[in-house]
Amino acid sequence: MGDRPHVRMVCPAHRESGAPLGRPFADEVLALGKALGPVGESLLGLFHGVRGGIDVLRKRRPLAERFRLSEAFLLALRTGLDSRDMLALRGAGHTDLSALEGTVPRARRREHREWNNCQVAAARVDDKLLCGASVRAAGIAAPFQVPLDRDTRVLGDPDTGELRFSSGQDGELWMLKDRFGLQGESVWIARAGVPDSPGPASGPAAHIGALVAQDRILAQELLRPAAWFAEQGDTALPTVRVVTSRLSGRTETIGTVLFRGAPGAVAAHRRHGGTAHVIAEDGTCGPGIDRWGRQHAGRRYRFGGKDIAALTGMCTEAHDLFPCLGTVGWDVGVSERGLFLLEGNPNWGMNVPQLLPGRPMLQEFRRSGFRTGRE
Known part of the structure; x- marks a missing residue:
């Protein structure tokens, strides 16, 4: 298939150090647009504007309940914003489409991050x-952190229902976190030390145990x-x-x-x-x-x-x-x-x-x- 231009950037220092690049992805439209300079930027804007306008027409019913559809459509054509951007306004406490002026459309966020x-x-x-x-x-x-090795057991206490893990000083409370999880999504409170009569590794304990086996769980001191x-x-x-x-x-x-x-x-x-x-x-x-x-x-x-x-x-x-x-x-x-x-x-x-x-x-x-x- 030949070499494709990778959108993800690696700075000169890391490129020269031979650091692993991870898993790059290709996006020919974006790479071509960036390569063409100002003309390419205009073409990218047009591309995202048309996509945003089509999306607004597809989601016109929920949008029409909150905004003037014509205003939403023109905003999408001009900026590349789509229905998800507009419907998210309520979650940020806004009711007017003008609050979206100048913000980054969802469709272009990957472009910003990777570029x-x-x-x-x-x-x-x-x-x-x-x-x-x-x-x-x-x-x-x-906060102090320590990775959990693959031999760590995570179990549920049948009496209290709390999570326990077989590391650290017995009785201490810790926060367990997925090293690569989303903020606030993959976190649990657990106590160091296996209970006398451990329950089965089910529910959260089983999920955490599977992540432990992948070297993905760390224990972080519990802050109040x-x-x-x-x-x-x-x-x-x-x-x-x-x-x-x-x-x-x-x-x-x-x-x-x-x-x-x-x-x-x-x-x-x-x-x-x-x-x-x-x-x-x-x-x-x-x-x-x-x-x-x-x-x-x-x-x-x-x-x-x-x-x-x-x-x-x-x-x-x-x-x-x-x-x-x-x-x-x-x-x-x-x-x-x-x-x-x-x-x-x-x-x-x-x-x-x-x-x-x-x-x-x-x-x-x-x-x-x-x-x-x-x-």
């Missing part, structure tokens, strides 16, 4: 164990919510998503969003009943917005000036460890012991962060010469 992120560095950040080791070595506060959140009944560690960018030639913070978990939740995630809160420049957190776009009243947290500086500072410092990445979504835990950088996400979900802070990013991505080193 602006060195895939070797992205793979290292995506691995929670390797990323954690890198930031700790740089003196950035991060900061006092204010604990007093409000939060059981999950509140997490701040800090999106950093190097696309403008320097490392900067694009936006910050606080995520809180539902009562009894293990992780702060909107899919599990949690809420997202915009963090304003003065550190004030906005009302909680759930996955359905509903606002939740209640007491709001406010970060002090030093906390905001610490949040952004630790994340830009972490990003500087991986200078060949265009953008990273960092998760910082707000614990009783202070702020801890939990993980980095080179493939961070763009919908909520780019809609909530109100920072349009599409033009910035289009202008970037990051891939070729022209910052």
Whole structure:
């Protein structure tokens, strides 16, 4: 079939080091468009605009219930946004299509990620164990982690129903995480030490055991919510998503969003009943917005000036460890012991962060010469 142009970028430093490239993929339309420069960019815009317009026509019924269909169709033709972008507005607390102006269409997000992120560095950040080791070595506060070897048994306690694993000091509570799992999706609370009468490895225990056999599970010290959140009944560690960018030639913070978990939740995630809160420049957190776009009243947290500086500072410092990445979504835990950088996400979900802070990013991505080193 011959060689095909790979869209995924590998920076010169990693290319020369002979680092493994992972699993590249080909996208001839995108590669050709980029190769043609401004003309190619225009053709790519036209291509995505037509695709977005067709998608809007296909999903016209649910769209017509919320927006003027003609307005949605013209927006799709002009920007490449599709029905999924428009229907996601509610989940970010918006009702007007104008909120989508300048945002990155779903159809072009892979283009941004693969075009602006060195895939070797992205793979290292995506691995929670390797990323954690890198930031700790740089003196950035991060939780202690240890990988579970393949001989580790994960079982359920028949008396309490809690998960147990045969590693670590008996009785200690840990958070088990999939090294390559999505943020807040593949996490479990487990106690070190096998119960006296272990139950069968079924349900979550069986699932975790299968991941252990693939060297994918790490045990991370369990961090408790900061006092204010604990007093409000939060059981999950509140997490701040800090999106950093190097696309403008320097490392900067694009936006910050606080995520809180539902009562009894293990992780702060909107899919599990949690809420997202915009963090304003003065550190004030906005009302909680759930996955359905509903606002939740209640007491709001406010970060002090030093906390905001610490949040952004630790994340830009972490990003500087991986200078060949265009953008990273960092998760910082707000614990009783202070702020801890939990993980980095080179493939961070763009919908909520780019809609909530109100920072349009599409033009910035289009202008970037990051891939070729022209910052």
